[in-house]
Amino acid sequence: MKPKATKKNVIILSMTLTVFVVATAVVLILKMVNGKSGENVESAKDTSAEQVDENDNETEEANSEAEKHNEEVSEEVKQDAKETVVPTAAVPTGGNCSTALGKLMLINANFTVDNTFIANRRNQLVDLATTYGVREANSWNGTPLLDSEAAAQLYEMMRAYSAENQGHSLSTMSCFRSYGTSCGRLCAATGTSDHHTGYTCDLIDTDYGSTLDTDYYNSHPDWQWLKANSYKYGFIDRYPIEWAGSSMSEPLNVDANGTTGYYETWHYRYVGNPAATEIAQGKYNGGRYDSLEHYLKMIGMVKSLNPAGC
């Protein structure tokens, strides 16, 4: 019995030892595995934290760049508005909001201005004669006055005309006017004249005659040159024949589609180069010369060309 019992004990002891060894091994292996994965989690945490920091920095940089850019753009827009928009104090009551359009301002029989506007506008203009030495062909018109930006561009246009037409030069025949005239079909009454804008001059090369008459268009290479080239300097033929209307009779034909009622081959109006180019090339008029009225309606600057339509 004894040896038998001993053999049995040995078996039990070795089994216990085996279980202990295996259990210890399992615990050690588990510890190792846990330790490694813990390290992995830690390093993963570090990496993602660094990336988040970097991302934050990049986002902050991008945000401040964007803010800086937006501020610059806003300043440009504000500055441009300051330069081109007539002070609201000068905008008359009575529904004419188009005078706030700066160099795109519209004054006609349907969009009128009052004497307060006209007086204020006069004080915002520069003297072409003393600033640029421009000659006013009709002394009774007084000093030629024009918006400063328009004046600088007019001077460039006059220089270009003289350079391309040796021995010739352009003169003004009335720019800003405080008063209109009620002479009928070819004259605009006070409050309705494009000359009140401070962006307009009648122009002529007196070598070809000093009478403003559309019948002389063919004998006036100056007016033909202006029609072809003025847009490069931001000026437009304000009253092209295409938009004059059907007849040269009363009442003045200013219609809701953009007809002006006038045909004046010497009357040039500053609107700035982008608008002048689109008007001269007829972007919104099938490639044919546009009227300022029709253009402003097409680009949505005025909703309607009827009285008080903006």
Ligand SMILES: [Zn+2]
């Ligand atoms: Zn005129």
